[in-house]
Amino acid sequence: MATTPTQPRRRLSKEARRAQLIAAAEAVFGEVGYSGATMELVAAHDGVTRSLLYEHFASIDEIYLECHRTAREEMQQRLLEAAALAGPLLQDQLRAGLIAYFGYFGERPQRFDLLYGPGGAGGPLAEQTGELRFMTAERLAALFIAAVPHIPEDEAVAGAHIVSGAAEQLARWWRRNPGVSVETVAEHVMTAIWPGLQSRLDDSAA
Numbered sequence: 001m002a003t004t005p006t007q008p009r010r011r012l013s014k015e016a017r018r019a020q021l022i023a024a025a026e027a028v029f030g031e032v033g034y035s036g037a038t039m040e041l042v043a044a045h046d047g048v049t050r051s052l053l054y055e056h057f058a059s060i061d062e063i064y065l066e067c068h069r070t071a072r073e074e075m076q077q078r079l080l081e082a083a084a085l086a087g088p089l090l091q092d093q094l095r096a097g098l099i100a101y102f103g104y105f106g107e108r109p110q111r112f113d114l115l116y117g118p119g120g121a122g123g124p125l126a127e128q129t130g131e132l133r134f135m136t137a138e139r140l141a142a143l144f145i146a147a148v149p150h151i152p153e154d155e156a157v158a159g160a161h162i163v164s165g166a167a168e169q170l171a172r173w174w175r176r177n178p179g180v181s182v183e184t185v186a187e188h189v190m191t192a193i194w195p196g197l198q199s200r201l202d203d204s205a206a
Contacts, residue, residue, distance in 0.1 A: 018056050021046055022070055025063045030110045033119025034064055061125050068129045071111045075104050076136055083143055090147035090201070091194060094163070097143070098186035101167055102174065106182055109175070116168060137164040148201055159197050166193055 024046035028037050043053045057063040082100035083093040105112040141160035166189050174185050
């Protein structure tokens with residue numbers, strides 16, 4: 001009786017394996033939070049040995065921080081790409097960026113829980129993830145300055161942090177009101193924030 005040869009398991013590249021482990025860790029953090037997560041759980045979720053996991057990450061803190069960095073960088077990339085395609089006007093860029101921001105978390109709600117949920121880490125690790133959050137607003141400030149070169153840097157930074165905080169908080173509300181469209185949620189931010197930003201931009205140009 002003829003036998004069917006088994007296919008050898010495809011060996012993943014280091015980058016692909018690392019990305020797979022990050023995805024597994026993200027799922028574990030979503031299920032049990034930071035306090036309940038262990039390297040054993042992450043390895044078991046991905047079906048690998050602990051020793052293989054330790055080849056890529058030294059601790060649960062390291063992989064937690066990498067999950068944060070990956071999620072935030074992907075969100076930022078989508079936001080900035082949308083803004084770049086929106087044309088030269090800051091108002092249009094900001095609206096497009098907000099739609100991309102809410103759209104990203106609409107598609108990946110577990111990423112919102114990871115970045116902003118109550119089950120996060122404390123202490124020095126919280127400071128590190130907080131710094132990543134701060135850097136998102138800094139990148140948004142750079143977008144403001146590029147679109148409106150005459151704006152004072154401190155006003156650009158302040159405005160970016162206002163927009164970032166407003167979007168984050170409204171996303172929390174949106175999670176409880178999922179029937180509201182992405183475009184409508186983004187417009188809520190624009191309605192609340194843009195008139196004040198525009199008046200400061202006009203004053204700076206005078």
